[in-house]
Amino acid sequence: MHINSFDRYEQRHSLVHHLDPRTKVVVTGLFIIANVLLPDGAWAAFAAAWGLVLLGGWLAQLPPGYLIKRSFIVLPFTLAAVTILFTLPGTAVVTFPLFSRTITISDTGLIRFASIVIRSWLSIQAAIWLTATTQFPDLMHALRHLRAPRLLIAIISFMYRYLFVLANEATRLLRAREARSAAPVGKNGGGSILWRAKVAGSMVGQLFIRSFERSERVYNAMLARGYRGQLLTMNPHVMKKRDWRVLVTAVTLIILVQIIGRL
Secondary structure, three states: OOHHHOOOOOOOOOOOOOOOHHHHHHHHHHHHHHHHHOOOOOHHHHHHHHHHHHHHHHHOOOOOOHHHHHHHHHHHHHHHHOOHHHHOOOOEEEEEEEOOEEEEEEHHHHHHHHHHHHHHHHHHHHHHHHHHHOOHHHHHHHHHHOOOOHHHHHHHHHHHHHHHHHHHHHHHHHHHHHHOOOOOOOOOOOOOHHHHHHHHHHHHHHHHHHHHHHHHHHHHHHHHOOOOOOOOOOOOOOOOHHHHHHHHHHHHHHHHHHHHHHO
């Protein structure tokens, strides 16, 4: 499986790419927190926050629409808050019958739901911006410098590293199943649905066993090579004046967005 199946880093020679990863992690985290703290219906502030995201994408030399296209993945998850439309009290905007009941959408619920969708959409764009401009090892080292729990960092690092391995194992298992389920052209191979379910269950079991055995071998090999609970990188991770200036400027802009949202 090609590395781009999971790795979304975009190689560029921009100001953002050359920033210390700690600066980008802190800015992204503060932006998401500030986004959550914005009042419902603060449309001007939401527009200003989106402007900051677009500015970050432009400074990173990302293709036009790069962040927007990939951020739509969050929209289905925001449907979890759809009940707010019907439960919050307020002035009725839309009323329609549903079986023996009458459903009413209030203006307060509509504003709250729209605000949740916009907050989620902007936050996922900020996260995509971070992963597109920061290599994964640098991102993990930035979290370590920021005193994130080492065990959590190690778990995330190994999970990311071996997603590629598990994907390759799953691809080989699927290819083997297809090779053993041949059929004449125009006919479906592989037997009944029950047969397919049994084969899928067997594949999952094999994948689990292979992963467990591999994890033991890899961990023992790492201990033999001096692993002490942290991964190393060639990036020196030194905060320069440029990083501090960008950090102060970004925090100032985020504060201004908060002020706009409360005017």
